Amino acid sequence: MALVRSLLGAKKILSRSTASAAPKGFLAVYVGESQKKRYLVPLSYLSQPSFQALLSKSEEEFGFDHPMGGLTIPCPEDTFINVTSRLQ
Amino acid sequence: MVKPCWRIGAGMERSKINPTKVDGLTWYKDLGLHTFGEFSMAMIQANSVMEDQCQIESGPLTFNNPTVQGTFVGVYDGHGGPEASRFIADNIFPKLKKFASEGREISEQVISKAFAETDKDFLKTVTKQWPTNPQMASVGSCCLAGVICNGLVYIANTGDSRAVLGRSERGGVRAVQLSVEHNANLESARQELWSLHPNDPTILVMKHRLWRVKGVIQVTRSIGDAYLKRAEFNREPLLPKFRLPEHFTKPILSADPSVTITRLSPQDEFIILASDGLWEHLSNQEAVDIVHNSPRQGIARRLLKAALKEAAKKREMRYSDLTEIHPGVRRHFHDDITVIVVYLNPHPVKTNSWASPLSIRGGYPMHSTS
Numbered sequence: 001m002a003l004v005r006s007l008l009g010a011k012k013i014l015s016r017s018t019a020s021a022a023p024k025g026f027l028a029v030y031v032g033e034s035q036k037k038r039y040l041v042p043l044s045y046l047s048q049p050s051f052q053a054l055l056s057k058s059e060e061e062f063g064f065d066h067p068m069g070g071l072t073i074p075c076p077e078d079t080f081i082n083v084t085s086r087l088q
Numbered sequence: 089m090v091k092p093c094w095r096i097g098a099g100m101e102r103s104k105i106n107p108t109k110v111d112g113l114t115w116y117k118d119l120g121l122h123t124f125g126e127f128s129m130a131m132i133q134a135n136s137v138m139e140d141q142c143q144i145e146s147g148p149l150t151f152n153n154p155t156v157q158g159t160f161v162g163v164y165d166g167h168g169g170p171e172a173s174r175f176i177a178d179n180i181f182p183k184l185k186k187f188a189s190e191g192r193e194i195s196e197q198v199i200s201k202a203f204a205e206t207d208k209d210f211l212k213t214v215t216k217q218w219p220t221n222p223q224m225a226s227v228g229s230c231c232l233a234g235v236i237c238n239g240l241v242y243i244a245n246t247g248d249s250r251a252v253l254g255r256s257e258r259g260g261v262r263a264v265q266l267s268v269e270h271n272a273n274l275e276s277a278r279q280e281l282w283s284l285h286p287n288d289p290t291i292l293v294m295k296h297r298l299w300r301v302k303g304v305i306q307v308t309r310s311i312g313d314a315y316l317k318r319a320e321f322n323r324e325p326l327l328p329k330f331r332l333p334e335h336f337t338k339p340i341l342s343a344d345p346s347v348t349i350t351r352l353s354p355q356d357e358f359i360i361l362a363s364d365g366l367w368e369h370l371s372n373q374e375a376v377d378i379v380h381n382s383p384r385q386g387i388a389r390r391l392l393k394a395a396l397k398e399a400a401k402k403r404e405m406r407y408s409d410l411t412e413i414h415p416g417v418r419r420h421f422h423d424d425i426t427v428i429v430v431y432l433n434p435h436p437v438k439t440n441s442w443a444s445p446l447s448i449r450g451g452y453p454m455h456s457t458s
Contacts, residue, residue, distance in 0.1 A: 028404035043409050046417050055420055063296040064420060070404045071420060 028070040031080045036068060041084065050083050106385075108448060113415060115450050118386040122146035122159040122446060124236055125433035130388035131426045131451050132396070136416035139166035139229075140363050140424040140451050141173040145181050147445030149237060153192040158237030160184065163249050163426050165230040165363035167305070172210060172229035172312035177449060180206045180233065194237045196347045199244045203231060207311045207343035214314040214321070225321040226330040228305075228313030231345070232267060234361055236430070239352055241359065243267050244345035247307045251361045253350065254376040261357060261380040263372035268346035270309040271364075272299035277308040285338070301340060302332055309342050316340040358431045365423035366391065369398035379429055388427045395425060426451065 022028050025043050030036040045051040054073050058066070066072040073080060106118040108129075116130040123146045131140055145160040160181055166173030184202040188194050214224045230247025243251045248271040253264040270277050272292055278299060285291040293303035300306055305313065315321045315330050317339040322332050350356075360375050370378075375391060382390055393407075399422040400410040410421055 022405050022409075024406055025409060026405070027409065043405075043412065046413055052417055055417065059420070061296065063298065064423070065296065065298065066403075067297070069402045 030066075030068040030070055030072045031075070032077050033074060036072060037077060038070070039080075045084065045087055048087050051087065054080065054083060108450070112411075113418075114389070114392070116386075116389050117448060117450070118389065119384060120144070120446065120448065122236075122430065123157055124159060125431040126384055127159075127161075127428060127430045128384065128386065128388040129426075129428045129448070129450055130392045132392055132422075132424065133415050134365070134418040134422050134424050136419075137170050138415075138424055138451050139170045139173055140164065140365070140426040141166065141170070141177040141229075142426045142428060142450040143177050143181065144428065144430075144446065144448050146447075149185060149194055149235070150189040150192060151185055152189045156188065156193060156237065158194065158235060159430065161234040161236075161359075161361055161428055161430055163230075163232040163361050163363055163428060164311075165232075165247065165249050165365070165424070165426070167228055167230075167307075167310075168313075169223070169227040171224060171227045172310075173451075175210050175213065176206055176229055176231055176311055177451075179209060180231070184233075184235075194235055194242065196242065196244075196349065199233065199235060199242055199347060200345055203233075203244060203246060203311070203343055203345045206231070210312050211314050211317065214312070218321070222321075222325045223327065225314040225326055228307075228310040228341075230307060230363070231311050231343075232361055232363075233345070234266075234359060234430070236352075236359075236432070241266065241350045241352055242347060243350070244347045245269065246309045246311060246343055246345045247271075248364045249362065250364070250367050250372075251359055252372045252376060253359050254357045254379055255353075256355045256357055256380075261376050263376040265372055266348050266350060266359065268348065270307055270346070272301055272306050272308050281308055285340070288336075291340070304330065305341075307341070309344060311343050313341050317342075352432055356432050358429055360391070360427065360429050362391070362427040363423070363425060365425035366395050366427050368423065369395040369402075384429075384431065387429050391427045391429070392425055395427075396422060 022040050026040045029039050029041055031039055058073050061074045108117045113133040118128055120127050141164040143162045148154055149158045150156045164173035164176045180202050183205050187198040187201045217224045230249050232249035233244045234251055235242040243266040245267040248269045251267040253266050254261045255264050272278055278292055281291050292299050295303050301308055319336050358379055378394055379387055397407045400407040403421055
């Protein structure tokens, strides 16, 4: 649950910052199938195999050319929360 | 008549000339001397194995005519693995010298022959390795080569790397693109493929919102990619994603370079040669303006940094955070990037004033996560 909270915390950061740049140590990801929701996630997620698996799915769909600019993860939002809530 | 007419600038400070260096995922040489002036090189790795390669060779361009002096610059952007780009870096320049020696001069034909024979020899290697390493059939590379000699610059290109000339004009500098590119997302490249394969309705397929040849690859010409050149490789044990559903007789991709020849004028200041990893983030004019407005020392690294800053902005993150990302996953943020800036120094000939022959190879070996 702590990790879900950290995600929610990240969203709070988002509400304060504009879309220009994420806070230090974070990056934006756009999650969802049709509607994309913007999340800020810590950079450390990039080295986690389960997060990399989500990125591979996105590579299958978009190649490396992400339509939103930011990394786009085309999975259902609850899958994303499920995966990221297990991350350290 | 072949007569070199440019020489290195007078008063060149040797102390400015730096060794090649590696800093994390970046390989660079901040400043060096080629036959007609200075140059700067930089590369950065994003893939788990660096697939870009590059080289600069300066000095005699034939084995038998010492008056044919010049500079050869190569940028090789590999895909599917590093083997094809490495093969080009090992082979294309000696082949160019061999063909140039036959006619004792550089010409468009000499350069095209060097491309053709490099491709042919790579495909021979693929055939030889097929029983033990069949995936070599799906390895390929773009090949951009520039030859500066006799007051001319030849730009030969197979694939989607790019060469841009900076030409001074009314207080500024204008970008003049010298290379012709072969990428299915360019109208000219699509028209060419459709006219070469009029009876194949799936020669170009839109996939992931981008045009791809047979739905698999964006470049429409390349070195290697044996599976798209010879039907004998279009079978098991090649991975299914590279196998085409139907038989083909005519090669789908060709290794023929598009060659442009430009006579250099005193207004021509420099040429930027780079893999598409740079050009997806910087426009021709942006790159040329950066070079024109900055010191020569480390200019290639400055261009790299400008491209990475753009990449970070697109991904809505900080540049300093982007630089921390490991190769492999880093490919989601930018491609391998190679950039070489070659300054041109238009001075009259002075005999025996050549810079000493030079040979620099970039990009191998670099960091590997495997």
